[in-house]
Amino acid sequence: MKFKKNIATSDTGYIFNPGSGDSFSSNQIGTDLLSFFKEDKSRGEIIRLICAKYEVEKIQFEKDLDDFITQLRDHNLLEN
Amino acid sequence: MEKLRYERPIIRKLNAGLVNKFGTQARSEVVSHLEGASVKALIREYGSPLFVLSEQQIRRSYQNMSRIFKTRYPKVQFAWSYKTNYLNAVCRIFHQEGSWAEVVSGFEYEKALGNGVPGKMIIFNGPDKTEDQLVMAARNDSLIHIDHFDELYTLLRLSEEFQLKPRVAIRVNMDTGIYPKWDRFGFNFENGQAWNAINKITDSDRLNLVGLHCHIGTFMLDTNAYAIAASRLCELAWRIRDKHGKTIQYLDLGGGFPSTNTLKGSYLPGSDTVPTIDQFADAITSVILGFGFSKEELPLLILETGRAMIDDAGYLLGTVLANKRLSDGRSSTILDIGVNSLFTAFWYDHKVSPAQEGGQYTEETVLYGPLCMNIDVIRESVSLPLLNKGDHLVVHKVGAYNMTQWMQFITLRPNVVLLDHESHPKLIRKAETIESIESQEQIPEHLLINSLS
Amino acid sequence: MITTNTLIKKKLVIAVTGLNAIDSPGPGVAVIRAIRESPEFDLRIIGLNYESLEPGIYLHDLIDKTYQIPYPSAGTESLLHRMKYIHQIENIDLVIPNFDAELFSFIKLREELEKMGIRSYLPEMEQFEARHKTVLYKFGKKHQLMVPEDRLINQPSELMKAAEELEYPLVIKGKYYDATIANTLEEAQKAFFQLQAKWGLPIIAQKFIKGTEINIAALGDGKGNTISVIPMRKLYITDKGKAWAGITIEDPSLIELAHKFIKATRWRGGCELEIMQSATGIPYIMEVNPRFPAWIYLTAAAGQNQPATLVRMALGETVEPFRSYEVGKMFVRYAWELITDVGEFQKISGTGEL
Numbered sequence: 001m002k003f004k005k006n007i008a009t010s011d012t013g014y015i016f017n018p019g020s021g022d023s024f025s026s027n028q029i030g031t032d033l034l035s036f037f038k039e040d041k042s043r044g045e046i047i048r049l050i051c052a053k054y055e056v057e058k059i060q061f062e063k064d065l066d067d068f069i070t071q072l073r074d075h076n077l078l079e080n
Numbered sequence: 081m082e083k084l085r086y087e088r089p090i091i092r093k094l095n096a097g098l099v100n101k102f103g104t105q106a107r108s109e110v111v112s113h114l115e116g117a118s119v120k121a122l123i124r125e126y127g128s129p130l131f132v133l134s135e136q137q138i139r140r141s142y143q144n145m146s147r148i149f150k151t152r153y154p155k156v157q158f159a160w161s162y163k164t165n166y167l168n169a170v171c172r173i174f175h176q177e178g179s180w181a182e183v184v185s186g187f188e189y190e191k192a193l194g195n196g197v198p199g200k201m202i203i204f205n206g207p208d209k210t211e212d213q214l215v216m217a218a219r220n221d222s223l224i225h226i227d228h229f230d231e232l233y234t235l236l237r238l239s240e241e242f243q244l245k246p247r248v249a250i251r252v253n254m255d256t257g258i259y260p261k262w263d264r265f266g267f268n269f270e271n272g273q274a275w276n277a278i279n280k281i282t283d284s285d286r287l288n289l290v291g292l293h294c295h296i297g298t299f300m301l302d303t304n305a306y307a308i309a310a311s312r313l314c315e316l317a318w319r320i321r322d323k324h325g326k327t328i329q330y331l332d333l334g335g336g337f338p339s340t341n342t343l344k345g346s347y348l349p350g351s352d353t354v355p356t357i358d359q360f361a362d363a364i365t366s367v368i369l370g371f372g373f374s375k376e377e378l379p380l381l382i383l384e385t386g387r388a389m390i391d392d393a394g395y396l397l398g399t400v401l402a403n404k405r406l407s408d409g410r411s412s413t414i415l416d417i418g419v420n421s422l423f424t425a426f427w428y429d430h431k432v433s434p435a436q437e438g439g440q441y442t443e444e445t446v447l448y449g450p451l452c453m454n455i456d457v458i459r460e461s462v463s464l465p466l467l468n469k470g471d472h473l474v475v476h477k478v479g480a481y482n483m484t485q486w487m488q489f490i491t492l493r494p495n496v497v498l499l500d501h502e503s504h505p506k507l508i509r510k511a512e513t514i515e516s517i518e519s520q521e522q523i524p525e526h527l528l529i530n531s532l533s
Numbered sequence: 534m535i536t537t538n539t540l541i542k543k544k545l546v547i548a549v550t551g552l553n554a555i556d557s558p559g560p561g562v563a564v565i566r567a568i569r570e571s572p573e574f575d576l577r578i579i580g581l582n583y584e585s586l587e588p589g590i591y592l593h594d595l596i597d598k599t600y601q602i603p604y605p606s607a608g609t610e611s612l613l614h615r616m617k618y619i620h621q622i623e624n625i626d627l628v629i630p631n632f633d634a635e636l637f638s639f640i641k642l643r644e645e646l647e648k649m650g651i652r653s654y655l656p657e658m659e660q661f662e663a664r665h666k667t668v669l670y671k672f673g674k675k676h677q678l679m680v681p682e683d684r685l686i687n688q689p690s691e692l693m694k695a696a697e698e699l700e701y702p703l704v705i706k707g708k709y710y711d712a713t714i715a716n717t718l719e720e721a722q723k724a725f726f727q728l729q730a731k732w733g734l735p736i737i738a739q740k741f742i743k744g745t746e747i748n749i750a751a752l753g754d755g756k757g758n759t760i761s762v763i764p765m766r767k768l769y770i771t772d773k774g775k776a777w778a779g780i781t782i783e784d785p786s787l788i789e790l791a792h793k794f795i796k797a798t799r800w801r802g803g804c805e806l807e808i809m810q811s812a813t814g815i816p817y818i819m820e821v822n823p824r825f826p827a828w829i830y831l832t833a834a835a836g837q838n839q840p841a842t843l844v845r846m847a848l849g850e851t852v853e854p855f856r857s858y859e860v861g862k863m864f865v866r867y868a869w870e871l872i873t874d875v876g877e878f879q880k881i882s883g884t885g886e887l
Contacts, residue, residue, distance in 0.1 A: 014879045015091065023094040023875060025883045027441045027466075030089035056086035060468070067405055068089040074409040075093060094585065094882035259687045259735070345733045347709065348637060349608040 001069055002079040003037035017077060024075065029054060033068060087439040088403070088466045090411075111433040111474045115503040119397055119435040119472050122497065122505060128399040128472070129417045131496040133479060133508070135173060137393035139501075142177045145389060148357050152365040155380045159203050161335050162188040164386030164480045165394075169498050169508035171195045174389075182335075182384040186213040193220075203332070203384070205251070205293070207231070207265065214238055218246035225249045225293045225332070227266055232277060239286040249291030249332060250277050254312045256296050256305035265295065269312050278316065282324045289326065292316055295334025295384070299343065299427075303355050303363040309333060310367040317379060318371070330380035333364055339391030341428040341477045350428075357388065387480040394479025396422055397435070400471045401450060411445045413467055417475065418449025418456045421494060423485040424478060425449075425458045432458070435472035438465025451490060483509075488517060542575035546623055547844065548651075550581040551631030551824075552589025552599070557773045558827040558866075560631045562589045564840045565596065567833040571841035579623050585882040591873045598623070601885035609638045613645060625651045627847050629840070631824050634709050636661060654802045654847035656755075656823055663798060664821035666706060666737055676797040678790070679817045681809075683739040692721045695738040704739040707732035712774070714741065742817050746770065747782070747808040750825065750832050751791040752839045754846060755801030761837040761855045762791040764808075765828060768863070776866075779828055781835045783860040790816050803829070803839055828864055835862040 008016040013031045015024040026034065029050065036046045047065070051058055072078050112119055114132055123130055142158070149156040159182035160174035166188060171181070172195055181192035184206030192202050199220025207227040209217070214231075215238055217224050224246050226232050232250075239246060251266030252274045267274040281289045292313045296305055310333060317328040337360055342350040368381065398417035406412050419425050432447065442463045449456035458475070467473070486493055492512035497505040547568065551559030565578050580599035582590050590599045600619045603611040612635075619625065628651050630639040639646075640658050647653070655661075663672050673680030681704075684695040696703060696718060705724035706712040709732045715721035721738065728736050745766065752761040764787040768778040791806060805826035807819040825840060832839040835858040846852050881887040 012883070014094075014883060016875055016879070021875075023879050023882065024091050025094055025879070026091040027087055027089065027439060028084075029087055030091050033089050053084060054086040055083040061086075064088045067403070068091070070405055071091050071409070074405075075091060077091075094879060259685075345729075347606055347634070347733055349606065352609050352638065352641060 003034065003072070004077055004079055007034075007077060009034050009038070015077070017075075020076060022075070024077075030068065033065070085437075085439070086468075087441065088468065090441060090443055090466060092443070109433060110435070110437055111476075112435050112437075114395055114474070115499050117499055117503050117505060119474060123397055123399065123472060126495045126497055126505070126507070127511060128397060129421055129494045130397045131421075131478070131483060131494060131509075132395045132397060132505075133167075133170065133390075133496065133498045134393045134395075135498055135500050136503070138170070138173050138390060138479075139177060141389045141392060142174060142179070145357055145385060146177075148361045149365065149381070149383065152361050153369065153378075153381055154375075155378060157330075157380055157382050159201075159332075159382055159384050161384045161386030162191060163484055164335075165390050165483050166191055167483055167496060167508055168195055169506075170390070170483075180382075184208075186210060189213060189217065189222075200247075203382070205295075205384075211238060214246075215242055215244070218242070218244040221247060223247050223249060223291065225251050225291075226277070226281075227251050229267075229277065229280075232280060236280075236284055236286055245286060245288050247290045248281065248287045249289070249293045249330075250274060250281070251293045251295065252313065252316065253294065254296070254309065256302075256308040258297055258300065258302055258305045260297070262295065262297050266293070269316070274316060275319070278320060282320070282326065289320070290328070291330040291332055291379075291382070292328055293332040293334065293382075296336060298336050299338040299387070300336040301338060301354065303359045306333065306360055307363040307367050310364045311371070314368060314371040314373075321377075327377055328379055330382050331368065332382035332384065335384040335386050337385050337388035339387050339477055339480060341391060341424070341430065344427060344429055390479035391477045392479065394477065394482065396475040396478045396482070398473050398475065400467045400469050400473070402469060403467065406446070411443050412448055413445050413464075414448045414450060415458060415473065416450050417458060417473075418451040418491075419453075419458070420449070420451060420456075420487045420489045420491065421482065422449070422458060422475060422478060423482050423487070424480070428477075429459060429462075430478065431476040432462055432464065433474045433476065434465055434467065435474050438467070441466055488512070492517065543573060543848075544575045544577075545627065545844070546577045546579060546625050548579040548581050548619070548623070548625045548628040549596075549631065550583075550602070550629070550635060552580050552582050552587040552596070553584070554588045554827075556771060556868075557775050559587075560825045560827045560829050561629075562592065562595065563827055563830040564629055564631060564825055565589075567830050567838050567840040568844055569595065570833055571838060571844070574841075574844065577623070579619065579625060581619075581628075582881070585878060588871055590881055590887055591871050591877060599881065599887045601881065605632075605635045605638050609641050612638050613642055616642070616646060616651065617649065620649055620651060627652045627654075627844060629653070629843070630655070633822060633824065636823055652847050654843050656798070656801050656804075660798045660800055661823050664804075664823060666820060667708065667735060669818070669821065673818060676793070678794060678797070679815055681740040681742050681817050681819065683737050685735040686725060686738050687735050689722050689725050692718060692725060692738060696721065699738065699740040702741040704737075704741050706737040706739060708735065708737070739819075742809045742811055742819070744809045744811040744817070746776075747784075747787065747810055747816070748776065748779070748826060748828070749787055749791050749806040749808060750803065750829055750839060751795060751800075751806065752803050752842060752846075753795040753798075753800035754852070755799055757796045757799045759792045759795045759854060760842060760846070760852055761832065761839050762788050763832045763835055763837055763839070763858055764788065764791075765831060776828055778863065778865045779831065780863045781831065781858060781860050786814070787816060790818075794818070794821070803843055828866075831862060831864045832858075834864070835859045 013026045159180040162183045180201040181197045182203045183189045199222045202222040204217045205225045253263045253266045254269035267277045281287045294309050296309045313331045338354045340351045398415045402414045404412045447458040495511040496509040498508045549561045551561030553559040554562040577597050580596040581602045602615050670680045670683050702714050702716045705715050707728035713724045749764045765779040766782045767776040803825040805822040809817045837855040837858050
């Protein structure tokens with residue numbers, strides 16, 4: 001899984017894909033995840049960071065993380 | 081450092097055609113308590129899903145409707161439509177308020193007697209009344225509403241045979257300008273069937289024609305249809321007086337008033353478009369009052385309102401079982417509420433509220449039930465905050481028809497509690513168990529041998 | 534301090550919907566243009582949008598600020614909630630809704646908005662309902678106005694009977710929007726299913742009238758008086774049936790028709806009568822739109838600025854009916870690319886404000 005490098009993200013949760021012209025919005029945790037992806041953080045590290053910041057069980061977040069990645073794929077925001 | 085409240089990560093395409101959160105604010109308002117009773121606590125105690133009925137709301141609806149009609153017309157009687165919700169506790173609330181009983185089967189008739197309704201305050205409707213039931217109803221002096229000629233002849237014969245003179249009315253159907261026409265019930269006005277039936281009754285002298293009945297449809301949105309119906313019944317009553325010198329004691333306008341639920345396929349929500357009860361009352365009472373009856377002759381107005389009195393008082397509480405992303409990227413949520421318990425999901429876009437605070441974000445979601453059936457859909461699309469497994473939801477306005485049309489399919493019917501006048505929950509129907517279902521089954525002896533062990 | 538009242542411009546905050554100046558345009562942008570042209574007001578214009586690509590949102594010289602409002606299907610409660618929020622920031626004096634589908638909600642909320650200080654100038658619910666497509670034929674009969682005969686269709690099997698009685702071609706119309714001409718049962722059925730899915734039941738099957746398309750923009754005072762009437766002949770019609778070019782014409786029978794309609798309904802506010810003038814010169818009312826048409830700026834150009842007049846009437850001024858207008862004033866609609874930035878689009882999409 002690799003987040004496309006040229007995707008522009010903002011702190012307010014807006015995402016712009018200059019390759020396709022699509023705009024997106026995300027919630028706070030989604031915005032956090034996108035910045036982690038950009039920094040190439042490992043899955044383990046991301047899970048640790050999120051579980052430290054938010055009130056969530058690891059197992060629940062792992063499931064939601066996979067769903068988020070599915071969403072990114074659906075929206076064509078991942079490198080092939 | 082205190083941890084932040086968790087919300088599923090989502091990303092949403094900004095689309096010209098999408099309704100964003102501003103489009104749906106009012107719909108996802110959190111409902112954590114029902115009349116002060118916590119949804120979470122109710123589910124903890126009684127399980128999920130759980131039907132909750134509000135006694136206060138039922139009484140308020142009854143009293144409100146009663147006031148609306150009685151301030152417009154001097155003689156009004158309500159008869160509780162058993163088929164709408166025949167849990168005994170519910171029926172008894174209506175009977176305490178003064179409602180008679182309106183039943184459409186022998187089963188319902190027995191329930192009404194069991195709830196202490198005197199026979200003469202039971203209206204017996206419907207196309208299916210057995211001979212035994214007709215005789216019982218006649219002996220109890222109930223009001224028998226005749227649906228078809230076969231029933232009329234049967235009743236004439238039985239009255240002869242048992243030396244009875246039952247009080248009867250005929251059900252009349254007519255063109256009130258609405259679609260579909262309910263011409264399968266009762267005798268048609270326009271083609272003269274109704275008048276024939278009336279003549280048959282008055283000529284026979286074995287039946288006492290005391291009333292005229294109609295029930296023009298269900299979830300009626302056109303108040304004028306009731307004005308037409310009332311006027312047709314008045315015309316018949318007038319002709320009966322003229323031709324047969326007999327005064328009709330009551331006109332029963334049936335039921336059919338809508339609740340504020342939103343019908344599937346309608347563009348605007350029901351809460352905005354459904355006429356008020358005042359408008360229906362105006363339509364009906366102004367016709368009867370203006371028809372020319374003298375004050376003494378004015379017939380009693382009977383109403384069999386069901387849905388409009390109970391729908392708002394019912395809630396179905398449920399729990400999120402899982403979230404799933406569909407192949408086309410849409411989000412879906414599986415609930416423990418299925419169409420087996422929420423039958424009305426086939427008719428309405430029910431209002432669904434989350435029972436706990438969620439984030440600012442909302443997502444368009446399909447709400448599925450737990451049944452292994454493709455048709456098990458509670459809402460095709462609803463905008464809700466991001467729900468997590470185990471979160472609770474409240475489905476609104478489910479008091480009518482669900483607790484009578486629910487199905488037992490692959491699982492058991494849940495508990496039903498009544499929030500009493502102090503909002504204390506009282507269990508009024510226990511959840512079914514496998515024993516309660518299997519108690520009706522019998523296994524032939526040759527199938528008792530188990531060859532798999 | 535010495536001033537005269539005439540020198541002080543009225544400070545007004547006016548909220549306008551229908552900013553979708555696209556190929557099947559909403560009237561909002563034209564309404565704003567007409568009001569802005571009136572010298573007597575000191576204006577702040579608030580746009581109210583539904584979708585984030587409505588061009589009006591990005592026309593900052595016409596619209597000072599835009600807020601997204603909930604779709605009518607979300608219910609009046611949502612709308613009221615949102616209007617309260619906007620009002621508390623903007624202190625709106627007047628709202629001019631321009632979408633058929635939203636008028637029900639705004640009429641329903643009229644009193645509540647008025648209590649908050651937001652005026653409007655709209656027909657009564659009864660007037661609004663009486664000209665609805667599904668009852669227009671009945672309405673015409675009652676008031677001796679010519680309306681093509683129609684049938685309400687609740688299931689596809691009824692189309693056959695309607696076709697026998699009215700004959701092909703039939704105009705198959707949705708309850709709120711959209712219409713297609715059907716020449717065969719198959720086409721009619723196809724249209725039935727499409728319109729049913731989009732707008733619900735019933736569907737209207739209307740007798741087709743061949744003739745010249747004319748639209749009339751009219752303004753009533755709610756007491757039966759017609760304040761302004763401008764008839765416009767469509768010169769060029771797009772594939773969506775919208776006028777791309779049009780011209781003001783002089784025809785006393787059309788003016789009389791509008792007067793008759795407004796008198797019969799005691800119409801308050803703007804409306805558009807869609808007319809089909811048959812070969813023999815009979816003007817059939819095809820539809821009555823309960824709001825200004827998208828070409829409303831032509832009324833200002835022809836000397837009867839209907840939007841600005843509506844503003845004055847909404848504020849309680851007594852307005853004398855217009856007597857004349859310029860015949861032969863033309864409009865030719867044109868497409869023009871407005872340039873903006875993705876940030877603006879993201880802002881309106883994400884926050885609902887721009």
